[in-house]
Amino acid sequence: MTKQTPPAKKPSRIQTRNRKMILDAALEVFSRHGYRGTTLDQIAAEAGISKPNILYYFDGKEDIHVTLLNRLMESWLDPMIKLDAAGDPRSEILSYVQRKLDMARDLPQESRLFAGEILQGAPRMSPHLERHLKPLFDEKCALIQRWIDQGALPPLDPQHLIFSIWATTQHYADFDAQVQVLASHASDTHAQASAHLAQMFGALLALPKTP
Amino acid sequence: MTKQTPPAKKPSRIQTRNRKMILDAALEVFSRHGYRGTTLDQIAAEAGISKPNILYYFDGKEDIHVTLLNRLMESWLDPMIKLDAAGDPRSEILSYVQRKLDMARDLPQESRLFAGEILQGAPRMSPHLERHLKPLFDEKCALIQRWIDQGALPPLDPQHLIFSIWATTQHYADFDAQVQVLASHASDTHAQASAHLAQMFGALLALPKTP
DNA sequence: AAAAAATTTTACCATTTGGTAAATACACGA
DNA sequence: TCGTGTATTTACCAAATGGTAAAATTTTTT
Structure with missing residues (x-):
């Protein structure tokens, strides 16, 4: 249920950086438009990372929100x-x-x-x-x-x-x-x-x- | 731009009643889920009125929200x-x-x-x-x-x-x-x-x- | 440098959602 | 009760959206 998409172990350098970029972008967008008002595309654009790539780091929209x-x-x-x-x-x-x-x-x-x-x-x-x-x-x-x-x-x-x-x-x-x-x-x-x-x-x- | 869907003149008895039901339902749903978080179907269900029928009384989702x-x-x-x-x-x-x-x-x-x-x-x-x-x-x-x-x-x-x-x-x-x-x-x-x-x-x- | 692992992109898909067209049912004054 | 405008339903649609599969690319390890 609480699966960590990047399987396990210690997060790589890239992983740390990208998760941070995504969370920062998501905070910006979620705080302005609320949960339902925010789309993955918006977060992706704000973070400068493609949508599927975001889903490589997080299980989904809700996962990002909960993490925040x-x-x-x-x-x-x-x-x-x-x-x-x-x-x-x-x-x-x-x-x-x-x-x-x-x-x-x-x-x-x-x-x-x-x-x-x-x-x-x-x-x-x-x-x-x-x-x-x-x-x-x-x-x-x-x-x-x-x-x-x-x-x-x-x-x-x-x-x-x-x-x-x-x-x-x-x-x-x-x-x-x-x-x-x-x-x-x-x-x-x-x-x-x-x-x-x-x-x-x-x-x-x-x-x-x-x- | 600010077209009143029911053409003009004085609102009929049914019109008054239904607009009120829709607005009450919309207030309930909008206040709980926000603008983007609210769907016309939710409002329709809450009001007990079909979605197309709602759009007979209001120009659209935004019109309802602004009216509220x-x-x-x-x-x-x-x-x-x-x-x-x-x-x-x-x-x-x-x-x-x-x-x-x-x-x-x-x-x-x-x-x-x-x-x-x-x-x-x-x-x-x-x-x-x-x-x-x-x-x-x-x-x-x-x-x-x-x-x-x-x-x-x-x-x-x-x-x-x-x-x-x-x-x-x-x-x-x-x-x-x-x-x-x-x-x-x-x-x-x-x-x-x-x-x-x-x-x-x-x-x-x-x-x-x-x- | 080759193999293996991690990361990113491309090409999709199913569902949801706001909205429309047109046919149907209904209310009500003449 | 009949005709006319009002109200409602049925059957759709196009766009948006969360998400996936798999190929392609890059990074890391050996």
Whole structure:
């Protein structure tokens, strides 16, 4: 079922190079047009490799897509993994926001690929969500809850705090087309967003002064 | 170019009924699978109407999609239109958040249809964004800026405030698949989200006490 | 350099899909 | 109830698309 087209052993130099070219091309096309909206011919053209040759390296369209989603998961979870239980709660969360926002700027294709997949009900990804994202999410929710219980953060819902962070940061990558149309002096949207999110989550996480 | 397949005049009873059935079915399918991921046969099956019969009422797949996007724009802009310059700034914005969140709950299909379109670069919608959304957006940004200048709101970036509201509210419709996987006691996600967003934007909009 | 293995191309194919033509069934006012 | 325009079905088609077989080419090994 999970047959690796190039039989086994260590990948050759050519193999490594071509698989990378194909995946890069596929990421570009999938992220722009979604799974069904992408054709092997488009990927082939983008990669500069013939269609049958692509099928020499991958079992098919779905195989490419799944491979991309796998690869994506790592970088995707990374900012959250870095949430450090030993650090200062407020600044830990605020830097998490910044890391997430930077990711939306630096990896907009990955963000859109992910968004498209979720938007369509995560048909090819729910196993990943369950296996990788869910445990991490639960762990960090528990951490935030502990911080709250210690009085280091105001009482709030950890789950929805994280949802808010995801929503606001990814918005700039996923809804870029809209942001571009609406943002006026779009000279440095990223910096503006960064400042705004710092202000917003800063206000939310501020402890009420108890004099 | 913009030929109306049923020639002209007033639509018959059957015409009204069938166009509605087709549009409802198309909304369901388009919102789940995106434009390219949707086939006329799927829409036909969902609507209980044969494919050629669908093409009797619409010029083609794209015509249906565009019609949906047009219809969508109205309800989409409505919550924002209701932002009242005469009201209290803070509660005006907070109730805007609630209206938007309610919409994500009540019209998730529309939300996903919109999200999918934007995600793919708004290929069929950028005229709409320019003509309808942009003017309204600019107007409301100016209104918020006026409130800030009057000292009724803390200094913040109106554009990014609105982006944050859109992002956080739509998140619950667009990323529902993810929310479902992650949210624990998902008994009443909507109420939890509502409370959290009230808390978050409440904190952001609170004026620092100046004793 | 010859053999063997890996890679790439050429020439296809079956299915799906958006769409059409024309024949048929139906609704409804005169 | 009959005639006329409306609505629906049947039978197709051309293009697009995911994929394959096998020949041809290039690379690597011996």
